């Protein structure tokens with residue numbers, strides 16, 4: 001147990017946004033709990049952060065689509081770390097298939113990871129956050145939840161739009177407990193794994209023709225915004241979804 005505020009990050013052990021958020025919140029002084037469906041990688045990152053910061057970080061296997069597992073992990077975090085103050089719902093999954101041809105399993109899996117998983121984590125973390133005296137939730141959505149496009153697939157777009165709506169209602173419900181709930185909607189945040197999801201054309205000319213800042217996004221572009229949203233300087237902000245897309249999809 002430590003004096004730091006406790007922050008659970010889901011899907012924190014990959015090569016992208018989740019691990020950048022975990023690293024940033026650890027540097028900000030949070031007692032970060034590294035959770036991921038991939039148990040070994042979660043343990044490795046927790047060890048790396050423990051070595052780097054000279055204090056122990058907890059790792060937990062967590063598949064966000066399993067509500068019993070989510071409930072058990074949130075209970076364990078609150079009892080072993082002495083509370084729960086911050087939740088970052090980063091887990092996401094996508095497969096791009098047109099509606100008229102979509103495998104039912106694609107729809108179900110996408111809604112299950114991206115939307116149900118976000119709900120399960122909030123459902124079982126919020127009571128602990130209330131008991132801990134308040135805190136902040138950040139849900140990682142996507143500009144796919146705003147755009148009219150064939151680029152991301154309907155399952156992913158619908159799930160990420162659902163995350164934005166879930167964010168607003170949860171913010172309205174929990175403000176009185178001192179809990180703020182916001183979402184972040186990234187555009188292209190590059191990691192090599194994306195090549196397995198998106199066709200080559202998606203990346204062609206992206207920097208030259210679509211980004212207004214002359215580059216693709218990096219995971220740290222998202223983690224810096226999450227750091228602000230879970231910190232004390234964003235105390236008047238709740239229920240919002242912030243784009244981080246290099247101007248590809250400004251939302252006003």
Ligand SMILES: NC(=O)c1ccc[n+]([C@@H]2O[C@H](COP(=O)([O-])OP(=O)(O)OC[C@H]3O[C@@H](n4cnc5c(N)ncnc54)[C@H](O)[C@@H]3O)[C@@H](O)[C@H]2O)c1
Nearest residue numbers: 011013014015016017018037063064090091092142188189
């Ligand atoms: N990368 C982008 O361009 C981009 C753009 C917009 C939104 N997003 C969203 O950002 C989030 C992070 O994406 P990323 O591409 O940076 O990947 P990431 O590296 O942060 O996440 C990958 C990790 O997710 C874990 N994971 C997969 N399924 C899981 C599950 N059911 N439960 C728990 N963990 C699971 C994997 O083990 C892996 O470690 C996702 O919600 C994604 O939809 C990403």
